Amino acid sequence: MNYSWIDEYLLKKPGVEKDYKPEWEATRYMIRGKMFGMQGGDKYGTAIFTMKLAPMDGQLLRDTYKDIVPGYYMNKEHWNSLYLEGDVPDDVVRDMLDQSYEVLLNSLSKKVQQEIREPR
Template identity: 65%
Template structure:
């Protein structure tokens, strides 16, 4: 699998936690119980990571890279999946993970954000 750094990168985010959802056969990266990334597979078992992005940014990335598709089994407007066997540059995936984490962090209360960022 490409992107061997993905697990460590997700867990390096302040407050990030990981669990394994057996019924989905997927590893979830979460912040305060809310998911910002999910590592799993499509119906053929091809490995994918799914992240939340601003809708317009997700559309731009899907147009630019054939290995980025609307979120697999997720809301197709906000979630995007990236095939881990594809050819999307590491920096693009890092930006996607950063954006997803940032969107989730921003959705939390100011108090929760402060606790996470200062904790």
């Protein structure tokens, strides 16, 4: 896997929770129980990381990189899958992960956002 740093990177973000869903054979990354990323495989068992992005950002990335495709088994407008054996630059992947985290965090109530961003 080219992006073995993803797990550590995401778990350093405030409020991120991780679990494994056996029936999906996937590791999920969530904030307060709402998923923004998932590592699993496609129907051939090829390792992918699926994340939620703003539709226009996701489309631009899919148009730019062959290893970013519409979200596998997800809403194709909002979710995008990255092939983990691909060659998307690390800085682009980090930006995608940051965007996915922010998309979900910004969808939560202002109170919850503040609790996560400014823990006591």
